[in-house]
Amino acid sequence: xxxxxxxxxxxxxxxxxxxxxxxxxxxxxxxxxxxxxxxxxxxxxxxxxxxxxxxxxxxxxxxxxxxxxxxxxxxxxxxxxxxxxxxxxxxxxxxxx
Numbered sequence: 001x002x003x004x005x006x007x008x009x010x011x012x013x014x015x016x017x018x019x020x021x022x023x024x025x026x027x028x029x030x031x032x033x034x035x036x037x038x039x040x041x042x043x044x045x046x047x048x049x050x051x052x053x054x055x056x057x058x059x060x061x062x063x064x065x066x067x068x069x070x071x072x073x074x075x076x077x078x079x080x081x082x083x084x085x086x087x088x089x090x091x092x093x094x095x096x097x
Contacts, residue, residue, distance in 0.1 A: 001036070002059055006052040007087045014081040015048065021077045022050075028074035029054070034061020048083070062090060 010018045022040060029035055034057040043049040056062040065071055066088075079086070 001093045002056050002062060003091045003093065004052075004054045004056060004062055005089045005091065006054075007089075008050045008052070008078070009083040010048045010050065011081050011083045012048070017081050018050070018078070021081070022052075025074045025078060028070055029065065032061070032065040032068075032070075034058060035065065059090065059092075 008018075026038065026040075029038065036055040036057060038052060038054040041051045041053065043051070054062075056065075
């Protein structure tokens with residue numbers, strides 16, 4: 001299992017538009033093969049910074065989604081309202097022993 005953390009900084013006064021677009025993107029990702037779950041978090045000290053954490057069965061599933069036309073299309077409007085390019089970090093789960 002892997003976790004993908006995506007950080008986005010929303011352009012000023014675009015929060016409501018972001019909420020609409022992120023819901024559209026969420027609908028698209030929910031149908032992706034290997035997608036397990038996801039959540040959206042708001043930075044308490046910087047409300048324009050959003051963090052998305054998704055869980056995937058494996059790296060291949062994430063890569064398939066990340067490189068898909070559906071993701072590109074569903075994220076296009078999101079990318080237009082960001083102050084900077086999103087940051088993506090892929091992490092594997094590590095059991096604590």
